[in-house]
Amino acid sequence: MVRCALSTRYAEKEMEIVDGLKYSKEHEWVKTDGAKAYVGITDYAQHSLGDIVFVELPEAGAELGAGDVIGAVDSVKAASEIYTPVSGKVIKVNEALSDSPELLNGQPYESWIAVLQLKDDAELDSLMDAEEYETFCGEQ
Amino acid sequence: MNKTPLYENHLKSGGKIVDFEGWALPVQYTGIIEEHERTRNAAGLFDVSHMGEIRVTGRDSEPFIQRISTNDISGARDGQVVYSHMCYPDGGVVDDLLVYKYSDKDYLLVVNASNTDKDFEWLEQNLIGQAEVKNVSGSYAQLALQGPKAEAILQKLCEYPLSEIRFFHFKPDMMISGISAIVSRTGYTGEDGFEIYINTEYAPSLWEKILSAGRDDGLVPVGLGARDTLRFEAALPLYGHEISEDISPFEAGLGRFVKCDKGVFIGKEALEMQNETGLKRLLTGFEMTGPGIPRSGCEVFSLGKSVGFVTTGGYSPTLKKSIGLAIVDIAYSAEGTEFDINIRNRQVKAKAVKLPFYTKKYKK
Numbered sequence: 189m190v191r192c193a194l195s196t197r198y199a200e201k202e203m204e205i206v207d208g209l210k211y212s213k214e215h216e217w218v219k220t221d222g223a224k225a226y227v228g229i230t231d232y233a234q235h236s237l238g239d240i241v242f243v244e245l246p247e248a249g250a251e252l253g254a255g256d257v258i259g260a261v262d263s264v265k266a267a268s269e270i271y272t273p274v275s276g277k278v279i280k281v282n283e284a285l286s287d288s289p290e291l292l293n294g295q296p297y298e299s300w301i302a303v304l305q306l307k308d309d310a311e312l313d314s315l316m317d318a319e320e321y322e323t324f325c326g327e328q
Numbered sequence: 329m330n331k332t333p334l335y336e337n338h339l340k341s342g343g344k345i346v347d348f349e350g351w352a353l354p355v356q357y358t359g360i361i362e363e364h365e366r367t368r369n370a371a372g373l374f375d376v377s378h379m380g381e382i383r384v385t386g387r388d389s390e391p392f393i394q395r396i397s398t399n400d401i402s403g404a405r406d407g408q409v410v411y412s413h414m415c416y417p418d419g420g421v422v423d424d425l426l427v428y429k430y431s432d433k434d435y436l437l438v439v440n441a442s443n444t445d446k447d448f449e450w451l452e453q454n455l456i457g458q459a460e461v462k463n464v465s466g467s468y469a470q471l472a473l474q475g476p477k478a479e480a481i482l483q484k485l486c487e488y489p490l491s492e493i494r495f496f497h498f499k500p501d502m503m504i505s506g507i508s509a510i511v512s513r514t515g516y517t518g519e520d521g522f523e524i525y526i527n528t529e530y531a532p533s534l535w536e537k538i539l540s541a542g543r544d545d546g547l548v549p550v551g552l553g554a555r556d557t558l559r560f561e562a563a564l565p566l567y568g569h570e571i572s573e574d575i576s577p578f579e580a581g582l583g584r585f586v587k588c589d590k591g592v593f594i595g596k597e598a599l600e601m602q603n604e605t606g607l608k609r610l611l612t613g614f615e616m617t618g619p620g621i622p623r624s625g626c627e628v629f630s631l632g633k634s635v636g637f638v639t640t641g642g643y644s645p646t647l648k649k650s651i652g653l654a655i656v657d658i659a660y661s662a663e664g665t666e667f668d669i670n671i672r673n674r675q676v677k678a679k680a681v682k683l684p685f686y687t688k689k690y691k692k
Contacts, residue, residue: 238355238356238359238360238553239359239360239361241621241643241650242619242620242621242643242650244619244620244672260672262621262643263360264360264361264553264557264642264643264645265355265360265553265642266623267621267623267672269672286619
């Protein structure tokens with residue numbers, strides 16, 4: 189696990205970035221387990237959204253392409269769409285988030301939004317690793 | 329971006345700065361929900377220095393203000409504050425404002441930040457008799473101290489018994505911790521509290537003094553995010569949302585601030601007509617009965633037909649549910665009426681409820 193202290197003035201709290209995951213520029217993370225891909229939002233994302241009060245989950249069975257909307261999160265202030273960084277069929281959604289959306293604030297890396305049946309491993313290569321993501325966040 | 333005199337204080341307090349209509353202001357410090365709850369249960373301190381202040385002076389100040397405002401200020405006593413709208417001839421709203429009456433020849437108008445220039449021009453264009461308007465926004469910083477502990481906290485810093493300032497009244501010459509201030513018992517949260525106007529140069533030190541005086545009572549600085557959720561729960565209108573050029577005070581359910589019998593004022597004929605022939609649409613409160621959070625601009629549907637739009641929507645930290653305000657065809661405005669809100673292209677069920685969502689805790 190590495191730590192990334194962002195230089196932006198308002199984001200003085202340290203952002204957590206987890207080694208071994210893949211990251212998108214839209215601040216989603218992907219964790220693979222064989223052909224399964226867990227998708228969630230990063231600590232940076234939850235921090236900039238603020239208190240999350242509602243999560244819209246995808247339908248199990250939906251076929252999604254990389255970059256498609258996989259769900260949405262509402263903070264008190266606004267709604268934001270979440271995009272899946274990888275293609276595949278949704279095989280499981282995290283129903284716990286319907287009742288406890290605040291889990292995304294408290295444990296962003298444990299609170300996956302959906303699990304996809306990974307369609308194309310090569311897509312993972314275009315994503316950032318933890319170190320690259322840390323640099324990316326620092327530049328935001 | 330414009331900065332208020334408290335910009336550095338916000339950075340120091342960990343404020344997350346955003347661009348609000350050209351002003352660099354904190355949307356939150358620790359979190360919107362926490363700041364919201366602190367204001368409801370203890371107290372919150374807000375920087376509202378971006379608000380506009382316009383001074384009206386001269387012999388004909390009163391008839392002039394009567395002409396541009398919908399509410400009747402003629403019965404107001406010196407030291408009283410009156411909430412009003414300024415309307416266009418067609419009944420649309422130029423702005424909503426607070427009128428502070430020093431005397432019938434001297435008033436301070438407090439207007440919305442983003443409307444200040446527009447309002448000032450409107451006032452100049454409609455001047456009558458011997459009256460003068462002056463945009464004095466740059467001279468004032470404004471703090472709002474709101475919540476059940478507001479009075480006790482502010483009392484630690486001043487000698488004048490604050491309990492003597494009644495709701496919607498003000499003291500023009502208070503001394504707070506050695507700083508001369510205008511203090512009114514007004515606010516935008518649905519709680520008891522005060523709005524404090526001071527010379528800009530004293531703002532940073534007064535901000536810190538109030539925060540330290542209230543620390544043990546649970547006072548925290550509060551950003552624009554919670555300012556919005558607090559006013560929204562109390563169903564207090566926000567210009568550009570519940571009232572606008574296209575939404576009249578009657579349509580927004582604010583007819584009690586329009587006094588058609590007071591004499592001539594701009595917008596009177598159109599508003600009278602609207603009131604007499606019956607309103608076609610009306611602001612209603614609603615709560616979601618299906619999953620989702622409505623947002624400003626979402627369309628309201630009934631049986632597939634568009635019947636209105638959401639003016640403010642969101643999650644209520646106090647009620648812990650998803651609620652909204654919407655302008656709907658009058659037939660759909662009654663309490664209990666069911667309709668659908670279009671949220672990201674999904675029709676989600678909602679029902680009209682009574683306003684306000686949160687019962688105001690004013691000390692009258």
